[in-house]
Amino acid sequence: MRAMRPLIHPAIEDITVEGILHALSDPVRVSIYASLAASGCSSICSNFLEISDRSIPKSTLSQHFRALREAGLVRSERQGVEMYNSSRCKEIEQRFPGLLIAILNAHNVQAADFARTAKRKQATRKTKSA
Numbered sequence: 313m314r315a316m317r318p319l320i321h322p323a324i325e326d327i328t329v330e331g332i333l334h335a336l337s338d339p340v341r342v343s344i345y346a347s348l349a350a351s352g353c354s355s356i357c358s359n360f361l362e363i364s365d366r367s368i369p370k371s372t373l374s375q376h377f378r379a380l381r382e383a384g385l386v387r388s389e390r391q392g393v394e395m396y397n398s399s400r401c402k403e404i405e406q407r408f409p410g411l412l413i414a415i416l417n418a419h420n421v422q423a424a425d426f427a428r429t430a431k432r433k434q435a436t437r438k439t440k441s442a
Contacts, residue, residue, distance in 0.1 A: 324407055
């Protein structure tokens, strides 16, 4: 049996603002990270197979978690066949005070705006078809 490659987690001093912003520039990744940060506990990758009513293939999900891990946003740990992921919010908050809070607040505002717009569009379609 082939040994699994070790998971690489950057030291806190190696984490950069550019790396964080790049990792969170993808809407799926920022949704994953927002969920992890809000939960405050470890979650397995398969909990995120559905993001914003979209199915995410396992291979794609693995790549998203790799990007988050390499940016230093999450810590991953293999337990059997599952990969448990937890947010490194507290560590990053010490290095870059306020950065993640601002990004996650902006994400929440944008998500709420998107939900309101989707509801309005749905209501308009129902009115037109009636």
